[in-house]
Amino acid sequence: MRKFISGNLNYSSWSIRPLLAVRKAGLGIEEEIIPLDFPETTTRLRQISPTAKVPLLIWDGTEIWESLAITEFVAELAAPGLIWPKDAARRAIARAVSSEMHAGFAALRQACSMDVRGRAPAPPMTSALEADIARIQQMWSQLRETHGRNTAEPGPFLLGAWSGADAFYTPVVTRFRTYGLPLEGAAAEYAAAVLEDPLFRTLEKEAKAEPWWISYGPEGRSSGYFKPEA
Numbered sequence: 057m058r059k060f061i062s063g064n065l066n067y068s069s070w071s072i073r074p075l076l077a078v079r080k081a082g083l084g085i086e087e088e089i090i091p092l093d094f095p096e097t098t099t100r101l102r103q104i105s106p107t108a109k110v111p112l113l114i115w116d117g118t119e120i121w122e123s124l125a126i127t128e129f130v131a132e133l134a135a136p137g138l139i140w141p142k143d144a145a146r147r148a149i150a151r152a153v154s155s156e157m158h159a160g161f162a163a164l165r166q167a168c169s170m171d172v173r174g175r176a177p178a179p180p181m182t183s184a185l186e187a188d189i190a191r192i193q194q195m196w197s198q199l200r201e202t203h204g205r206n207t208a209e210p211g212p213f214l215l216g217a218w219s220g221a222d223a224f225y226t227p228v229v230t231r232f233r234t235y236g237l238p239l240e241g242a243a244a245e246y247a248a249a250v251l252e253d254p255l256f257r258t259l260e261k262e263a264k265a266e267p268w269w270i271s272y273g274p275e276g277r278s279s280g281y282f283k284p285e286a
C-alpha cells in the first residue's frame with residue numbers, strides 16, 4: 057500500500073507541505089484525509105500514527121511521519137531536481153530554509169492559523185510576530201535576488217525552479233493572504249507566483265470544497281463541524 061494520510065487541506069499546514077511534494081513527484085500515491093478536531097479524530101490518528109498526528113506516508117509497509125522526513129523520502133524517489141535543486145549549494149539552501157520553517161516562526165504560526173479559504177483581519181502586532189514577518193520578507197527577497205535568478209534551474213520560486221522549500225513556505229504564503237500581512241518587492245512577487253502555481257491552485261480548489269470547518273475566535277479554536285447549507 058502506498059498512501060499519504062493528511063488532515064484537512066484547508067487547515068493542516070504540516071500535511072500540505074509534503075503533500076505538494078508527493079503530488080509533484082507523481083508517484084501514484086493514494087491520498088486519504090482525516091478531518092481534524094472532530095470527536096473521533098484523536099482515536100483515528102492514534103490508530104495510524106506513532107505520534108497521533110498527520111501527515112503520515114505509508115510506503116510498502118514502511119510508515120514515515122514528520123513532514124520534513126516525508127519530503128526527503130519522496131525526494132529520493134522522485135526524478136533528480138524535482139523536489140530539491142540539482143545544484144548542491146542551492147540544495148543546501150533549500151533544505152536550510154525548509155528546516156528553518158519546520159523549527160521556527162512560532163509567533164506567526166500561533167497568531168495566524170492556516171486557513172487557505174479564509175480571510176480575516178490581521179492579528180494584533182507583537183514584537184515576535186513582527187520579527188517573523190521581517191525575517192520572511194528578508195529571506196524571500198534575498199533568495200529571489202540571488203538563487204532565484206539562476207539560469208540552470210530557472211523559475212519564479214525561492215531557488216528558481218519549484219522545490220521542497222516552496223512546499224514548506226506555501227502555508228506561509230497563504231497566511232500572508234488570509235490575514236492581509238504586509239509583503240513588498242521580490243517577496244510579494246514570490247508570494248503571487250506561489251498562489252498562481254497550478255500545483256497550489258488544485259490544492260486550493262480542493263480546500264475550498266471541503267465540508268469540514270473549524271472557527272478561530274477570541275476563545276481559541278472551535279471543534280470541527282459541518283457548515284450548515286446557506
Ligand SMILES: N[C@@H](CCC(=O)N[C@@H](CS)C(=O)NCC(=O)O)C(=O)O
Nearest residue numbers: 063068069070092109110111122123
Ligand atoms: N512536526 C510534525 C507536526 C505534525 C502536526 O502537528 N500535525 C497536526 C495537524 S497540522 C496534527 O496532526 N494534530 C493532531 C490533532 O489535531 O489532533 C510534522 O512536521 O509533521
